[in-house]
Amino acid sequence: MSILKNILTAIRGGASEAGESIIDANAVRILEQEIRDAETAIGKAKQSLTNLKATEIQLKRELNSLQNDAASYESKAMQALESNNEALAGEVAARIAEIEAEAADKSAEHQSLSAQVNKINSMIRQREKTIQKNRRELEKIKTVEQLQKATSSMSTNFAATSSSEHRVSKALDRVKQKQTNWEDKMEAGEWMAEESRGDELDKKLSAAGIGASSSVGGASVLERLKQKKAGQ
Amino acid sequence: MSLSELAFKLNDHVTNEGTRFDAVLSEEGVLEVVCSNNDEFPINIVKTDTQLLAITPLFDAKEVQAEKLAELNEELLYMSPAIPLSSIGRQGSTYILFGAMALNTVFENIVHELEIQAENTLEVLQVVEPLLV
Incomplete structure (x- = not known):
């Protein structure tokens, strides 16, 4: 047998x-x-x-x-x-x-x-x-x-x-909650990474003289004022 | 690989999906592994002469709504072939999800199996949850 x-x-x-x-x-x-x-x-x-x-x-x-x-x-x-x-x-x-x-x-x-x-x-x-x-x-x-x-x-x-009812449901809820937290953190991490990448890109563009200059010097302001006065 | 070696390697490992493991070998020779992707339902690993058995106790028969027991059993029978790498069974009054691996399974495959088993556990429980008390 x-x-x-x-x-x-x-x-x-x-x-x-x-x-x-x-x-x-x-x-x-x-x-x-x-x-x-x-x-x-x-x-x-x-x-x-x-x-x-x-x-x-x-x-x-x-x-x-x-x-x-x-x-x-x-x-x-x-x-x-x-x-x-x-x-x-x-x-x-x-x-x-x-x-x-x-x-x-x-x-x-x-x-x-x-x-x-x-x-x-x-x-x-x-x-x-x-x-x-x-x-x-x-x-x-x-x-x-x-x-x-x-x-x-x-x-x-x-x-x-065994006296605790809905043991499995509660455990599943806790897992779901942790997963949601984890996903939120991942999303936040990705957002942060994206932001840093954006900053990097701006710096590169600025270094290449493309786009708005981040630091406006006094000389360029004076020049702008002179042009404005000449135009009056 | 002995269970203590496996515990040591698991505690030091992070999968590509970011899953971490917390593995403790009990005095009875059961390796309890908590996967970070499902830390509520640990996987118990034991070793026989030819295989490694990874077992996740799911729930006790007493936790099933009495009038839904037959329905639950049928659901599980239907579900079992569809679950990758794991099977569903019953040990005593405990319903279990389990996977069996050959003793010469490489570490990477053991990790993969555990990660999948932790996910399978959640999927199975989500399906049968309405039938539990």
């Missing part, structure tokens, strides 16, 4: 009251220990699989060598027959028979070992899948455990303030 289903049943059953854990800490530790044990067992199984595989490869090599020997003797026996040396051919044939018997033994041993290697290999893969599944299950449990931890402190606060 899925662990998630058990957790949901526990949550719905109201086991998640403040301070009460829905997760059995011992169960988590046992599951963790089981995963660790299974991993150790797999590590050992892999080690013996490596040894078995090495023996299998060695047997295969020996088998090939025997088969090559048999082929080589066969060709030599043929040569002996061609040269009508039947006695020698007979000796070679006896040797071939010995080699073939040995090869048959090795082949049987190799096949049995090969089957064993495949079986252990698939068993390890199966166990690894189980471990991965258990790890995912454990992660679900830990997630719920952490969620509960993260939620519980605030839940206590909710409980403490």
